[in-house]
Amino acid sequence: MIRRFVCIIVATLFFLPVAVMGQDGSDIRETCCDLPGDANNNGSWANILDITYLISYLYFNGPAPPCIYEGDPNGDCAINILDIIYCIDFLYNDGPVPICAEDCPGW
Ligand SMILES: [Ca+2]
Numbered sequence: 001m002i003r004r005f006v007c008i009i010v011a012t013l014f015f016l017p018v019a020v021m022g023q024d025g026s027d028i029r030e031t032c033c034d035l036p037g038d039a040n041n042n043g044s045w046a047n048i049l050d051i052t053y054l055i056s057y058l059y060f061n062g063p064a065p066p067c068i069y070e071g072d073p074n075g076d077c078a079i080n081i082l083d084i085i086y087c088i089d090f091l092y093n094d095g096p097v098p099i100c101a102e103d104c105p106g107w
């Protein structure tokens with residue numbers, strides 16, 4: 001019973017969207033998407049480094065993606081565990097190509 005409760009809490013936390021703020025509290029929302037899925041903005045297509053970057057941002061208080069849109073490879077206007085799964089699916093399972101949604105309300 002307790003194990004089920006803990007699993008539900010952990011799963012819920014994974015799917016919560018993260019605020020779009022830089023580490024200094026500044027608003028990093030801007031329209032920029034040269035390379036969808038390039039979460040670390042190093043100019044390379046979505047790869048394991050971008051996945052690691054997103055994990056660090058979401059769960060270890062790492063820096064936010066320099067271009068918030070590139071950190072949202074599934075283009076649903078939120079950065080969460082689904083973006084990590086999307087990148088993994090793209091890289092290792094011939095999943096859909098990362099996209100950019102540049103018309104997110106409030107971004
Ligand atoms: Ca990259």
Ligand SMILES: [Ca+2]
Pocket residue numbers: 071072073074075076077078079080082083
């Ligand atoms: Ca997303």
